[in-house]
Amino acid sequence: xxxxxxxxxxxxxxxxxxxxxxxxxxxxxxxxxxxxxxxxxxxxxxxxxxxxxxxxxxxxxxxxxxxxxxxxxxxxxxxxxxxxxxxxxxxxxxxxxxxxx
Numbered sequence: 562x563x564x565x566x567x568x569x570x571x572x573x574x575x576x577x578x579x580x581x582x583x584x585x586x587x588x589x590x591x592x593x594x595x596x597x598x599x600x601x602x603x604x605x606x607x608x609x610x611x612x613x614x615x616x617x618x619x620x621x622x623x624x625x626x627x628x629x630x631x632x633x634x635x636x637x638x639x640x641x642x643x644x645x646x647x648x649x650x651x652x653x654x655x656x657x658x659x660x661x662x
Contacts, residue, residue, distance in 0.1 A: 562594075562598075562606070564590045564591070564593040564594035564597075565590070565591065565594040565598065565606070565609070565610050565613065567590045568586075568587040568588070568589075568590030568591040568594065568610075568613060568614075568617070569587070569613060571583045571584070571586040571587035571590060572584065572587040572613070572616070572617055572620070575587065575620070581621075584617055584620060584621055587617045588614065588617055588618075591610055591613055591614040591617065592614070594606075594610050595607065595610055595611075595614075598610050600637060604637045604640065604641055605637075605638075605641060607637055608633075608634045608635075608637035608638045608641070608643075609634070611630045611631070611633045611634035611637070612630065612631065612634040614630045615627045615628075615629075615630030615631040615634060615652070618630060619652070619656065622659070624656040624657070624659050624660045625660070627652075627656050628653055628656050628657065631649050631652050631653050631656075632649070632653065634649065635649035
């Protein structure tokens with residue numbers, strides 16, 4: 562949980578200073594969180610972290626990576642009965658549109 566929260570803090574800090582460096586730090590923290598927040602051990606936390614990682618890639622305009630994260634997140638949220646299909650469909654469609662430009 563700490564690494565995920567630290568990633569969120571770095572993402573927020575990126576809006577104030579050292580944008581690229583703090584976003585890269587956020588990605589590192591989210592990836593570190595996924596070592597423990599696995600799909601098998603903690604599917605809800607895994608889905609949340611994948612979404613956070615996707616949001617960070619979105620800010621960096623790394624659309625392919627964002628899409629992969631959001632698709633993974635959506636899959637696990639859906640398996641647990643959460644209906645975020647509209648949210649993810651919108652995020653993924655917008656990212657795909659950016660890829661076509």
